[in-house]
Amino acid sequence: MKAEFDALAIQADQSYWLDGKPFTGIAVCRRTDGTIESEVSFVDGIQSGSVIDWYPNDQMAFQGTIRNGVYHGECKTWNPNGCLVKVEIYEYGICISKKEYSASGQLLSEFQITPADPNFALLELHRRQNQ
Numbered sequence: 001m002k003a004e005f006d007a008l009a010i011q012a013d014q015s016y017w018l019d020g021k022p023f024t025g026i027a028v029c030r031r032t033d034g035t036i037e038s039e040v041s042f043v044d045g046i047q048s049g050s051v052i053d054w055y056p057n058d059q060m061a062f063q064g065t066i067r068n069g070v071y072h073g074e075c076k077t078w079n080p081n082g083c084l085v086k087v088e089i090y091e092y093g094i095c096i097s098k099k100e101y102s103a104s105g106q107l108l109s110e111f112q113i114t115p116a117d118p119n120f121a122l123l124e125l126h127r128r129q130n131q
Contacts, residue, residue: 001025005040014069015045022046031056041066055080064090071095079103092126094119 005027008016016023022045029038035056041049047069053062059082064075070093077086081103089097098111113120 003027005029005038011045016042016047017045064088091123092130094123094126096123 002025003018003023006029008018008023008027010016016027023042024044025042027040027042028036029040031037035058036054038051038053040047040051043049047066049066051062051064051066052060055061057080059080060078061080062075062077064071065073067073071088071090072092073090075086075088075090076084077088079085083101083103083105085101085103087099087101088095094113095111096113098109099107100109102108113123
């Protein structure tokens with residue numbers, strides 16, 4: 001099921017509802033000219049599944065995955081010309097790796113989470129709780 005994002009009602013618990021029920025489906029956000037800016041998947045009122053954003057020229061700007069309201073999995077970002085400029089991997093909303101590229105595809109920077117990172121202990125906790 002698809003619905004306009006503006007039709008969803010956000011609840012106090014940050015869930016999204018449509019017609020008095022938690023929304024399951026794809027919410028579409030449109031620009032003022034009616035073109036699609038983004039699509040977000042929901043399951044039982046919570047953002048879960050794919051997230052896709054587009055530039056006004058219909059070029060994909062971002063593609064990622066959300067689970068239980070936070071990024072979980074691979075997220076990619078492109079510039080308006082269609083060049084991949086960033087790839088991030090998330091677990092439970094925590095970025096565990098990131099690569100940034102120039103418009104010509106040259107690797108500019110790279111990040112990998114380490115035990116010294118302040119979020120590492122939280123990541124380990126999530127991993128243990130979700131085994």
